[in-house]
Amino acid sequence: MTSHARISPARELHDNVSVPFTRARAMPKSVYTTEEFLALEQKHVFAKDWVCAGRAETLPNPGDYLTLKLAGEPVIVLRDRDGQIKAMSNVCRHRMSTLLEGRGHARSIVCPYHAWTYNLDGTLRGAPAMTLNEGFCKDNMTLPRVRCEVWQGWIMVTLNPDAPAPETALQGVRELIPGLDMATYTETYRESFRWATNWKVLAENFMESYHLPMCHAGTIGGASKLEEMVCPEGTSAFNYHWILKNDTVPLALAHPSNTTLAGGDRRKTWLLAIYPSLLITLTPGYFWYLSLTPDGPGHVNVLFGMGMSADWLADPQAERHLASVKALLDDVNVEDKGCTEKVYRGLLSDMAEPGPLSHLERPNFEFAQYLASRIPA
Structure with missing residues (x-):
């Protein structure tokens, strides 16, 4: 009688990222749903990284x-x-x-x-x-x-005394976006919430804009064209992509007084996923962010905040523009909550299987590679 040894979630993850991106699939279900893998994340990711x-x-x-x-x-x-x-x-x-x-x-x-x-x-x-x-x-x-x-x-x-300093590990962010200095932005609003999904489901949701036309059909989805989206290769410390915005949300564009940015950079929105769990949407006028920590496999604690660049903060219409963006983001969060909680419910299905990734989900594959680099098989 032949016995089959159980494959650990960590081994499943390593096998998952052992193929080229062109043949990549979503991460295994056990990576999201088991206490075993969460314990590994706490030990090797959240106790070791920033x-x-x-x-x-x-x-x-x-x-x-x-x-x-x-x-x-x-x-x-x-x-x-x-x-x-x-x-x-x-x-x-x-x-x-x-x-x-x-x-x-x-x-x-x-x-x-x-x-x-x-x-x-x-x-x-x-x-x-x-x-x-x-x-x-x-x-x-x-x-x-x-x-x-x-x-x-x-x-x-x-908690790690040996972790490389953020300024060293994330130097690539400064090099990527030299025209936007996040240190000069000011947070104007924050809140905390807890959603019924795994923290990685929410992180991956941020990392790809493939879901925008459908999940956000009632808000920002109509302005998103899949054929125009670009997902470059990231680094070992973060992944990123960008979207070019029109003038529907003036705050997303460079302020008229801004002489630093030119051309497309004046209307470019950057989406930065700083590993493991800082997710930043950065525009010339405002930012919003999510900082995630796991609360069991099936829940995530979220710190959500937003703020403005110095030139927009000084604008006489700043408060009105910010209120408009805040209202929009509240609706976007409702949509993201619905979509990510549906994904987690699906992950619990016996019939669920990880499917192949789109070229627009390169950041998700790189995130899986990051996790595999931290968690031993």
Whole structure:
């Protein structure tokens, strides 16, 4: 009697990317639906690479903070008293309660359980009723630091002390788009939501514009022509493509006062997928982004934000233009939620099989290659 050894999800992924792109298929179902593969992602991707916590300008003052969970680790990101953005563990050194929640402002970090109090640099300032404990040393109770760097205005955090700095790993983004400096944009709106789909389904949805005419038929789909879409080869750190916009949304175009951009660059929208999970739509006038973290195989936590370039922010009509784009993006998000949740439901079907990729889905194949490069077979 012959027995067939089970193929692991990681092995299935490696087999999936072992063929040329012209023969590529969508990633195996197990890569999206199993706890086994999610555990590998947390260990080899989210615990090792840089993840975006938001925009630096949203923490303008010392004591402004945000919190996130990175590969299961609770993390605080804040602006310290020297004006620098830093990150540290969000777990008290006493009985291990989490410390801060959400976003806000704090003069110090006070544990909600026993009021141990930390300075903004993570050092322990005070601990009530600990003086009779001979083994207690306040100097040994500093919150562990987490690597944190600001790249192009984005707050990037990692648990990996050896990860190449974002400025090094993502130098290709600056070289690709020298005329748009994301550090000069300002976030004007953000929200968080949780969708019933795998994080990679949403990431892949962003990476290809093949779905625009159908999924977004009620909003932006009509302006998308499949025959005009271009998907160049990406890099080991990100993939990208672009779309040329008409004047339907003035904010997507270079401001009349902009003398840096010329020709098609004045109406080019860039779609940047920074691995593993920062997805940026960048235009001369505004940006919007998604930063994703998994919440089990079947759910994704999404940080969604948008903002404007400096010249458009100074325009007298800026608020009206931004409100128009915000309303449009709200509708687009509703459409994307519906489409990506349908994909996840389909992935759970016994009869589902990964199909061949279009030439417009090159970024999806490169994303699969990235994951395979991080996760051992």
